[in-house]
Structures are given as C-alpha cells and as structure tokens.
Amino acid sequence: MIEARNIRKSFGSLEVLKGIDLDIEKGEVVSIVGPSGAGKTTLLQILGTLERPDSGTVRLENVDIGALKRRELAEFRNRKVGFVFQFHQLLPEFTALENVMIPAYIGHAATREAKERAQELLEFMGLADRASHKPNELSGGEKQRVAVARALVNRPSVVFADEPSGSLDTRNKNELHQLFFDLRDRFGQTFVIVTHDDALARLTDRTIHMQDGMIHAAEPEPVINE
Secondary structure (H helix, E strand, C coil), X not given: CEEEEEEEEEECCEEEEEEEEEEECCCCEEEEECCCCCCHHHHHHHHCCCCCCCEEEEEECCEEHHHCCHHHHHHHHHHHEEEECCCCCCCCCCCHHHHHHHHHHHCCCCHHHHHHHHHHXXXXXXXXXXXXXXXXXXXXXXXXXXXXXXXXCCCCCEEEEECCCCCCCHHHHHHHHHHHHHHHHHHCCEEEEXXXXXXXXXXXXXXXXXXXXXXXXXXXCCCCCC
16 A cells, blocks of 8 residues: 655755665554654655655555645645644644544535534544534543544545654553554554554554664564464
8 A cells, every 4th residue: 555665865964764665555553663863753754745755756555656746745645644643733723523624625525524524533533522622622632532533534545643642641542542443443544653652562563663764673463373
C-alpha cells in the first residue's frame, strides 16, 4: 500500500534521512520508534505528503506522490490521508461534531453525508453524547478521540499519528491505544504511528526502529506457539 524507496532529506547541512526503504501493507498497525533526532517525524511527514523528500520516491496506493502538483497533492491528501498529532489541534470555536466534519467539507462532501459520517464515528468512539460540546468542555482523552474521528471522516487509506498518546494519562492512553486496533478490526484501517511509548509499540503488528536517519530493524511481533 505504501512503498518508500531511498528517501533522503536534509535540513541545511544536517542529513536527517539517509536512504529509507519501507513498505507498509493495508490494514497494518505499524509503530516507528527511536531516540529523539532519529528522523521519525520527518519520515512520517514525508510518507504523509506534508514534506517532500530531497530524493527518492513514495507511492501510496500506486500513486507516485512526488509526481503530483500542489493542488493535486492537497486533494489527494484530503481523500487518502488522515493525521493525529500529540495535541488534538481541534478548533475551539466549533463543536466536536463540527470539528470532525471539517475534512469532509474541505473534500466537498454534502452536509448530510458529512454529518452522518461524523455522527457514526463519534458514536463508535463512545462520544455520541458529547457531539455538541466544544473542546474546552471535553477531557483530554475525549479531545484526542475526536481528533481520531476527524482523521477518519473521509475514509482515508492510512492514518499517520505522531505521538498520539503523549499528552494523555495512563487510562486515556490505554483506551486510545485500544481504539487504534478496534478501528483496524472494524474498518480495516491502516495506522502508522510514531511513538516513544513502549507499551504501544509492543502492541503493534510491526515495530520499525530508527536511529541516525536510518532503519535498523523492522520487527514483526513474535509468534507464540501454545
């Protein structure tokens, strides 16, 4: 589903990514781990079309992202890619429901369709009774679940998450982690997650270890024979 080949990226004289090759399959929940400065977030942004590499290619569902013009790329991103960040980045003047609907509006969905999809997702998140609340009326865990619903409203091919549970307490963190797998099981959703959380990394289908701008290992979870 995602094919990255020889991805290189520098900022000034600092080479952040040094020739990354990576494949991610549909329906995988993949974590990317490593020390600060390893290049994890830069790789995530390039895979998610927010940054362009200096060299190399990224293909998402057989589309060469680098060949898309600016407007084409924005439309592709809206349709195919969802994002969840460490801090929810909800718009404070809108309700939870309205925040979830925003990407659908950007994608020119009809209001009724956008609202029905947003309501469906909020119900799945256990937030149906919070739909009319604004972000300042929601808990940290509720805000992050709204952010996940927003990432999913356009039925993207893949959701990229950057430290999604980094600002949450233990209970909300565990609930959010479980939510990723519930969404994969329910919708076949693919997730690529940058995290420092060892517990989340152990849960994922595959853990990609980065250091000094390179991938050191891409490990599947061990199979335990009973």
